[in-house]
Amino acid sequence: MKRYNEVVSNQREFFKSGKTIDVNYRKKYLNSLKNTIDKYEDKILYALRLDLGKSKFEGYETELGIVKSELKNIIKNLEKWSKPKKVSASMMNPLSDNKIYNQPYGVCLILSPWNYPFQLALMPLIGSIAAGNCSILKLSELSPFTSGVVREIIEEVFDEEYVSVFSGEADEAISLIESDVDFIFYTGNPKIGASVAESAGKRLIPCVLELGGKSxxxxxxxxxxxxxxxxxxxxxxxxxxxxxxxxxxxxxxxxxxxxxxxxxxxxxxxxxxxxxxxxxxxxxxxxxxxxxxxxxxxxxxxxxxxxxxxxxxxxxxxxxxxxxxxxxxxxxxxxxxxxxxxxxxxxxxxxxxxxxxxxxxxxxxxxxxxxxxxxxxxxxxxxxxxxxxxxxxxxxxxxxxxxGIGRSGLGNYHGKASFDAFSHQKSIVKSKKIADISMKYPPFDERKFKLIKKVFNIL
Structure with missing residues (x-):
């Protein structure tokens, strides 16, 4: 457990440095990830063949191509998505500036499965990086060849204090889930998903669960x-x-x-x-x-x-x-x-x-x-x-x-939804003295009561 706590602690200190808040910093590493994946293309497809017997075409169609497309889309739109979003002011606070800021959670744990060992490891990781988080990626031990290539790619692109990789047995996953992370993203079966949600819930840690079911x-x-x-x-x-x-x-x-x-x-x-x-x-x-x-x-x-x-x-x-x-x-x-x-x-x-x-x-x-x-x-x-x-x-x-919904999962990702999943939407109101509504302050009388009813009836 000491090893996991040390990684989380180092990532938390790195997150506090504020480097990942810079959108250009995120884009730099997403571009580096994209270029490195291109370099490892043949190795990725061969690993998928060894683990699951996938043809080159199916490996590219269902894993590599989807990840490349996701990276391209997120890099293209990240600056726009990251900007604070302005929303209209309320009647109770006219002329105020109302904005929604996207705040990264901090240290995010991503637990990926074996059935699409490249796609389902990289897709949530891309969302986590895009949103400005540090990330811990737990790969499946059941797909060792692909997990090994993913580890090579991650370690070539990122320092461990930014993105770290684990690929041990189930006990390692349990230790990571119980560590002091800020967010958990789990893909797998509903039974384990329920345990992840229970552990996260006890500590009030937000999570996304991508489960299954009989479709x-x-x-x-x-x-x-x-x-x-x-x-x-x-x-x-x-x-x-x-x-x-x-x-x-x-x-x-x-x-x-x-x-x-x-x-x-x-x-x-x-x-x-x-x-x-x-x-x-x-x-x-x-x-x-x-x-x-x-x-x-x-x-x-x-x-x-x-x-x-x-x-x-x-x-x-x-x-x-x-x-x-x-x-x-x-x-x-x-x-x-x-x-x-x-x-x-x-x-x-x-x-x-x-x-x-x-x-x-x-x-x-x-x-x-x-x-x-x-x-x-x-x-x-x-x-x-x-x-x-x-x-x-x-x-x-x-x-x-x-x-999914209910038994099949909690939360969404892919594209903009991935950025949103790994971000907290923080609402900020900046008031202006000139637009202060005096009737909201005590003492209250019947005239103010009638006036406030009229204001809310207008809304």
Whole structure:
């Protein structure tokens, strides 16, 4: 614990120096980070291949490219976002200057996961630096090759008193969470997220939690089934299903179930071939423990397609199951692997009942051409974010905040939302003597009472 406290103490002293308050200082290091990432591009993509079996294309599409885009966007807009924002004065204090200042928290702890070990480490770190904080980054020990490259990049760009890196076992994460930090950003599963929130809450430390959940994919009878199948296969089996916003299960209208099933199988074969396990474009499961867990989730009698498990390569082929009720084991927790259950519905009310069993999903996907149905789902169902007639893609938009609700998370980030997440909005009113309202001072009489009522009725 002494080591962690020393790092926090050194970072706090560095933060007090005021260097990170300077927007140009932040931009200098963000640019340096961007240039260093460019230099390490091949090494990053190779590490992702070693940890998760990702092709160069998928590694760039889902990790490296997103981080580069985020850096470019934040560097471009940081000066504008950092300026105090002027807001209108109140009737009780006319002619005053009212501004919102963005104040960094201080020392921020970022705990990143293994499934997107580059993207989900760097994205929140970029937000923390942009907002003017010092940062401690805890990388996952389950993705050692990528974590090692990230460490190299960070140590080349930053002094430890500004950004430091840890990548030990779970006990190290616990020690860091319990250290004297000012803000915690956690990405991972809801169970650990709840523990992080409890620890932060006891010390009144603000936190952002990016969790998961069972994200449904609804297909109604008006949907373009070919488009739906293509987008579902792309979004679900990317990273072998180890994606927090992957479609976790399908809720399909009974009238389109058979055609949808056949089209999903068609696109699995088109994307990954007759034997996906041998495809160089199809990733692997992160480790043996997760491989065994996912293989234990399906039974042959429910199998529609797939089901092969290759322990040597840690690959599970894309697998489609038919599920008859929400009480089955596979519907009790987030799958986080390449298994796609399909539940058939007869009427719309069943959709809401099914989702309610695993409420507050991180994402929801809807395939429909019915505008009224689209409006009903978006307005009635509580979820973090999602897409209509697509999957996953909402996470890549720089203008859209990303985050969960309830069981799937707390707070948002990406783009401007990242800057806001790592900043406290401090409100300041600068009054002018000439505009002082005398009636607000005692003694009070009936005339003043009537006057104050009139003032507030005008507002």
């Amino acid at each position: 449904p994919c609804i297909i109604d009878r008006s949907a373009d089934l070919d488009n739906a199948a293509k987008k579902i296969v792309w979004g679900k089996f990317m990273n072998a299903g180890q994606t927090c916003v992957a479609p976790d299960y399908i809720i399909a209208d009974r009238l389109v179930f058979l055609e949808l099933r056949d089209k999903i199988i068609y696109y699995i074969k088109k994307f990954y071939g007759e034997n996906p396990i041998e495809s160089k474009d199809y990733p692997k499961i992160i480790n043996k423990r997760n491989f065994d867990r996912v293989c234990g989730l399906f039974e042959d009698k429910k199998l529609i397609y797939g089901g092969k498990c290759d322990e040597e390569q840690l690959k599970i082929e894309p697998t489609i199951l038919e599920v008859y009720n929400t009480d089955e084991k596979i519907m009790q927790e987030e799958i986080f692997g390449p298994i796609l259950p399909i539940i058939v519905y007869k009427n719309k009310n069943e959709i809401f009942n099914i989702i309610e069993k695993n409420k507050n999903p991180l994402a929801l996907y809807l395939f429909t051409e019915d505008k009224n149905f689209e409006k009903e789902i978006i307005e009635k169902v509580s979820f973090g974010g999602g897409c209509v007639n697509d999957t996953i893609i909402h996470c890549t938009s720089e203008g859209l905040p990303f985050g």
